[in-house]
Amino acid sequence: MVKGITLIQPRHNLAPKMGMGHIYMPTPLLCVASRLIGAGVDVLLNDENFEQYFRPTNLVGIHLGGVSYIPLAREIINERYLGHKYFIGGPVVNGLSEGQFRKLFGNNAFNGNLDSVLERELNIFRGDLKRPEETSLIEGYELICDEVMFEYLARESSLYVSQGCKFACNFCAADRTCKDPVTGKMKIVRERYRDLDVLREDLVYLANRAKRLGLSELSFYMSNLDVFQTPGKLLEFVNVVEEVRSKENVEFKLRGLSTVDSFLRTDDDIIGQLVDVGFYSVGFGVDGMTAEVWNKVKKGHNTEDKCLNAIKRAYESRITPELLMVFGHNGADTEGSLRKAYDFSKDMVEVFGAIPRPHVAKAFLPGNDGWTDLKYQSSVRTLLDHPELFHNLDFTTLPTELTHPNRELRLLTIKYFLEICNLPGNTTKYLLPIEEGMTSEQQKNVVDFNRGRYDH
């Protein structure tokens, strides 16, 4: 017999302990929920940003929205689910070895990202789990009551459009092209779109649900890692959005991430049509400002001219450019390159109204190249022994001795990161780190300072 499971979206790590947490529709978890329901599993959903309660099912699944959720998931397990079997899922899990996974989550933990594990543990027939790309999220949306759905749809939500990126930036932990650390072979990744007929059904459902709740506009952050990477599919997506918009009489607001390279390769016509269906802001991954840095972090597709031209083109196309500056790369950045990154950000703010989004590069985190690099293994062990330090791997957390052992680079990174944070329109709220050896009083002060400082 197929079993039942409670899927948990943990309360945001920066949310206050009580009251409303950080409200953001947990789209990846809804995809899992829909796949399981489609395979006959009885699913309960608990977004703990609304409330925390114990659901009496034997099996639970916990979604890690990023590395900062590792300590939270451990807390949830220890406080409420000891003795239960639990699944841990989310992209972070793919970056952990079996031994690291066990050390962090114990022997009752299962990898919730693996279909073979879900089939075995939930008694699902092989083949009954649809591929994520073919899965409609409507079954998951139907688990959400109107009060909660209103809170989600009144805010920006994540829209699952595609997954995967063909590029290979070494600091990035997303699903991307990379070298397998064991075999040494390159794993080539291509952007994978969802079935657009299924996406259309989801949009129609959400449009109607929004209208019933008194909302006439839906705001989405597209899941694409590089919105303009596959222009032909993007155009098909635009046509779907336009069809739903005109038939259902609902407006869409869309934004997403892009490389400057893909954006510059896209025809004016496609960009114009995307803007016409509501695309209003694009986050460009600039991530450095010299050829040396870009080469060292395997982001050789960037040049200063391309960054400038992409931001200018976005501005002229009525799209607000966001300038994502992941910098402070160990072994690559220098005072000169950090200052250039700041100067460029400042110029783009002044000339093209770009929105600064500075982030601190973390050389090792589950899924990026540094995580399996021999030179970082002692730091990785420190993290596994002190999981509360995973908070320091958040890209908005200030660098520490652990993440940036070179004192000079650490101090310079802090200086220029905070200077970009001070530019007009900046949306990054920097976080204080937890240092090894801090007293509980000092840790509490850090937690108090960071509370509510969610990233944009």
Ligand code: SF4
């Ligand atoms: S940083 Fe952006 S462009 Fe580079 S691999 Fe990651 S998603 Fe792709």
